[in-house]
Amino acid sequence: MSDCASASCPRSLSIRGHGLAGALLAETASAAGFQVKVHDAGLPAASRVAAGLFTPVTGQRLRLSWRAEDALPLCHRVYPALEQTLGVSFYTRLPTLRIFSTAAQREEWAEKPCADCVQTRPLPPLPIHAPHGGVWIEGGGWVNVPVLLDALRARRVARGEWGEHADTDLRIDCTGHHAARHPLWRETGWRNARGDVLTVEIPGLPGGRIYSFDKFLMPLGNGQFRLGATYDWEETEPVPTARGRQTLESALRAFTDLPYRILDHQAGVRPVAVARVPVAGPHPDHPREWILNGYGSKGVLYAPWMCQNILQYWQHKAPLPKETWAPRRIQRQRDRNSTNAL
Numbered sequence: 001m002s003d004c005a006s007a008s009c010p011r012s013l014s015i016r017g018h019g020l021a022g023a024l025l026a027e028t029a030s031a032a033g034f035q036v037k038v039h040d041a042g043l044p045a046a047s048r049v050a051a052g053l054f055t056p057v058t059g060q061r062l063r064l065s066w067r068a069e070d071a072l073p074l075c076h077r078v079y080p081a082l083e084q085t086l087g088v089s090f091y092t093r094l095p096t097l098r099i100f101s102t103a104a105q106r107e108e109w110a111e112k113p114c115a116d117c118v119q120t121r122p123l124p125p126l127p128i129h130a131p132h133g134g135v136w137i138e139g140g141g142w143v144n145v146p147v148l149l150d151a152l153r154a155r156r157v158a159r160g161e162w163g164e165h166a167d168t169d170l171r172i173d174c175t176g177h178h179a180a181r182h183p184l185w186r187e188t189g190w191r192n193a194r195g196d197v198l199t200v201e202i203p204g205l206p207g208g209r210i211y212s213f214d215k216f217l218m219p220l221g222n223g224q225f226r227l228g229a230t231y232d233w234e235e236t237e238p239v240p241t242a243r244g245r246q247t248l249e250s251a252l253r254a255f256t257d258l259p260y261r262i263l264d265h266q267a268g269v270r271p272v273a274v275a276r277v278p279v280a281g282p283h284p285d286h287p288r289e290w291i292l293n294g295y296g297s298k299g300v301l302y303a304p305w306m307c308q309n310i311l312q313y314w315q316h317k318a319p320l321p322k323e324t325w326a327p328r329r330i331q332r333q334r335d336r337n338s339t340n341a342l
């Protein structure tokens with residue numbers, strides 16, 4: 001039985017979509033005593049190609065991510081705890097070596113985004129191009145998302161909690177970029193972004209840290225790295241493209257003269273909402289239909305925190321961060337659409 005302070009608290013949930021969003025929500029709700037059933041249609045999922053990086057600081061302007069100070073501590077708690085209960089290993093803490101691409105970027109860095117997430121210790125000698133130097137970003141790492149999802153799915157199947165189940169208090173749509181075509185959710189407002197990622201072998205490039213330059217290189221061991229990722233706002237089919245591969249290869253060649261070999265090429269579509277932050281909550285016209293989506297390129301960072309927020313709402317009516325609240329977001333889109341129609 002779930003720990004609910006309110007009589008209106010839902011008891012049973014059916015979750016559509018077992019990517020990072022649906023899987024972690026299902027796990028959080030089950031652990032809190034809700035009855036949960038999950039269905040996944042087996043469609044292309046961003047979670048299956050994501051590099052799984054998380055870091056407090058991102059973007060060209062090296063700013064603290066929105067609500068990172070709340071979301072990051074939960075990553076450090078939730079993922080290792082899940083490793084323990086599932087008996088699989090998928091969570092790695094690693095520093096990121098952030099290489100400045102211009103002198104201006106280095107100057108901008110002088111205004112640190114957070115006190116303890118940046119370290120300016122000297123760069124070690126490395127076979128890379130870093131004429132403007134760099135800094136170390138602490139507090140991040142990566143999650144092997146497919147390993148996590150497979151373990152969660154296997155346990156849910158074993159418990160008989162896998163499959164369609166319409167007769168529940170709430171239905172939650174966690175369908176990633178597919179929501180943009182859903183009759184209820186398309187008006188949330190989407191700006192999905194296709195992305196390519198390569199697996200490359202670069203003998204001679206030390207691991208032990210994530211390299212962040214124009215792109216990123218994430219060490220997998222044995223001289224292998226994930227190289228990513230591109231952003232394509234025009235094409236929204238989750239298929240690898242020659243253009244994506246070229247973009248990544250030319251960034252790699254600018255970063256190091258070391259020879260490399262491409263082992264794999266994947267692509268997916270990030271679910272990006274117009275407001276650029278996650279979206280969660282009921283549909284304004286259908287209160288039993290919920291959404292949790294819009295993780296963009298930061299699903300690993302936001303998933304544990306958003307699940308905690310949702311749980312607090314269901315159990316104690318604690319409001320979700322207003323920026324994420326689905327009825328508000330949908331109303332804003334409606335207002336925008338009616339202004340544009342004038």
Ligand SMILES: Cc1cc2nc3c(=O)[nH]c(=O)nc-3n(C[C@H](O)[C@H](O)[C@H](O)COP(=O)(O)OP(=O)(O)OC[C@H]3O[C@@H](n4cnc5c(N)ncnc54)[C@H](O)[C@@H]3O)c2cc1C
Pocket residue numbers: 016017018019020021022039040041042043044045046047048049050051052053054174175176177178194195196197228229230267268269270271292293294295296297298299300301
């Ligand atoms: C190239 C690339 C690199 C990335 N790198 C990172 C990274 O380093 N770090 C990071 O945090 N994020 C990264 N991301 C983003 C990350 O993948 C997403 O934020 C996250 O995986 C989104 O999870 P989701 O569950 O919302 O969607 P998805 O993973 O897309 O899952 C949606 C699921 O819904 C299912 N589904 C769809 N429609 C239905 C239906 N009608 N009924 C039932 N099931 C349905 C699908 O089968 C799918 O399994 C990357 C994305 C890409 C494309």
